[in-house]
Amino acid sequence: MSVRHGLLALLAGEPAHGYGLKSDFERITGSAWPLNVGQVYTTLARLERDGLVTAGDAADDSSRTWRITRDGRAELAAWYGSPVDDRPARDELAIKVLVAIAAGSVDVTRILQAQRKATVERLQEWTRSKRQADPEHDLAFLLLLDALILKAEAEVKWLDLCEERLRRRKPRGRA
């Protein structure tokens, strides 16, 4: 529900056109998460269906101005006020590794190393970007990079841990 609530949050600031929301969203998220403009409109339609936003008819000037409703503000406040989902979302990488281990006949180490390589590469890109960012102006972008970097670091740590645990278990089949 990121896009949904993201747009709601933007509209809480001031009414806007669908097209503008796309730009705002991308500016705020430093273009790390591009948003297809079509998705803005589908999402707005769903928000309208749920009574969280309204828009004047486009009849007059072919551009609709979207506004958040009272219910919308309540929903937004609830979103802000409650921590992001309590139980862990399905993690594709973890599932991949776990089923690979369970399968037995798969070269798990190769998977781990390939993933590690890819993740470290992304990590370096982001670290590079971070050095070039201006802490005064690009605060949001910087925070975003921090998030990506910390996540990637955690992933690398986990991959290493997997290898270690596997090695520690594996001593069998060989002298």
Add this chain to the structure above:
Amino acid sequence: MSVRHGLLALLAGEPAHGYGLKSDFERITGSAWPLNVGQVYTTLARLERDGLVTAGDAADDSSRTWRITRDGRAELAAWYGSPVDDRPARDELAIKVLVAIAAGSVDVTRILQAQRKATVERLQEWTRSKRQADPEHDLAFLLLLDALILKAEAEVKWLDLCEERLRRRKPRGRA
């Protein structure tokens, strides 16, 4: 595509019934990610549609045995062989914080602290579970806990970083 590929991977080991796949999946992922059995069947139907699995008709004994196809094995190998999605998935927490900052009129610190509290709580639960796990038998479960813990730790670090960066920027409005 976690469920989809997860089931495919399980079927690569040996043919199975839909119901059994549910149990296998949950056993392997330590019941951290329960899988509604209905989803198993919808997913199997989609895999069948895509030619990645086949199943005999249930006509005979009302239980269908699902098998992976050659295309299925190819797809699975591709999944194993390529790192998990290159560009970062939309991160609800990051988006929440970024739009909250952009909004200006939202108490970001409260959001950060509420989230921190919730995350630390989960962290402690998982750490407790980890202490009780047997490294010999519950290897998969242990790895899963490691993943959750490392992720949560990264999240906490990020939340702290956000607060710090905000504090560092904020010195205004007060003597």
Add this chain to the structure above:
DNA sequence: CGACACATGTAACACGTTACATGATTTG
């Protein structure tokens, strides 16, 4: 017999996402 695990499946909906069609306005 009654509860529980085994077993299958459909219908409906959620959000996310892309591709496509269309037009107005601005600017080089």
Add this chain to the structure above:
DNA sequence: CAAATCATGTAACGTGTTACATGTGTCG
């Protein structure tokens, strides 16, 4: 004028997810 940007929207599809309906077998 042509290209880019602004602007709106629909159609279609993907996975994930839940609720519901249905039946068999087994064990206490």
